[in-house]
Amino acid sequence: MKLSTKGRYAVMAMVDLARHAQAKPVSLSDIATRQEISLSYLEQLFARLRRAGLVKSVRGPGGGYRLARLSMETRVSEIILAVDEPISATRCTEMGATGCRADRSKCLTHDLWEELGNQIHMFLSSVTLHDVLERKLAPRIIEAPGVPGSESSMAAAS
Numbered sequence: 100m101k102l103s104t105k106g107r108y109a110v111m112a113m114v115d116l117a118r119h120a121q122a123k124p125v126s127l128s129d130i131a132t133r134q135e136i137s138l139s140y141l142e143q144l145f146a147r148l149r150r151a152g153l154v155k156s157v158r159g160p161g162g163g164y165r166l167a168r169l170s171m172e173t174r175v176s177e178i179i180l181a182v183d184e185p186i187s188a189t190r191c192t193e194m195g196a197t198g199c200r201a202d203r204s205k206c207l208t209h210d211l212w213e214e215l216g217n218q219i220h221m222f223l224s225s226v227t228l229h230d231v232l233e234r235k236l237a238p239r240i241i242e243a244p245g246v247p248g249s250e251s252s253m254a255a256a257s
Contacts, residue, residue: 102179105144105182105183106178106179106182108134108136108140108141108144109144109147109148109178109179109181109182110175110178110179110231111134111136112130112134112136112141112144112145113148113153113154113166113173113178113228114228114231114232115130115133115134116130116154116164116165116166117166117170117173117228117229117232118232119133120163120164120165120166123161123163124156124157124161124162124163124164124165125163125164125165126162126163126164127141127142127145127163127164129163144182145164147181147182147183148178148181148182149164150181151177151180151181152167153166153167153168153173153177153178153181154166154167155167166228169229170227170228170229170232171227171228171229171230172227173227173228173229174223174224174225174226174227175223175224175226175227175228175231176220176223176224176226179223
């Protein structure tokens with residue numbers, strides 16, 4: 100599974116907003132500068148985040164954006180889904196009753212990739228903006244029991 104720049108940039112910008120929006124709204128140009136993201140791209144992302152109810156815009160001098168909820172109530176999965184980034188590891192589109200192959204059957208590994216997508220979604224649903232800011236992610240990584248070399252592979256993934 101590869102997360103596009105849309106999802107990654109939206110999460111980066113929201114973490115930046117959570118960090119800097121304590122006393123006053125944060126301008127997108129400030130976020131763009133700090134995170135090295137195009138301002139026009141951020142404007143598109145924040146329009147979607149606003150429609151999803153994750154941010155509030157403040158107009159006028161000193162305006163910008165604020166989180167719509169506390170950072171500990173805003174989940175990373177919500178941000179990714181708000182910018183239309185699917186959390187899926189399969190090559191299938193919305194499957195419904197049909198499969199991902201030309202003959203509408205499931206590929207042999209479909210269930211494996213579908214469950215991986217479910218696990219990724221569950222993980223991202225368990226992580227809040229506050230967790231990212233406070234770097235409270237390590238305890239969420241659980242080593243697979245009885246898998247040779249899982250310690251080194253998990254350490255490399257961190």
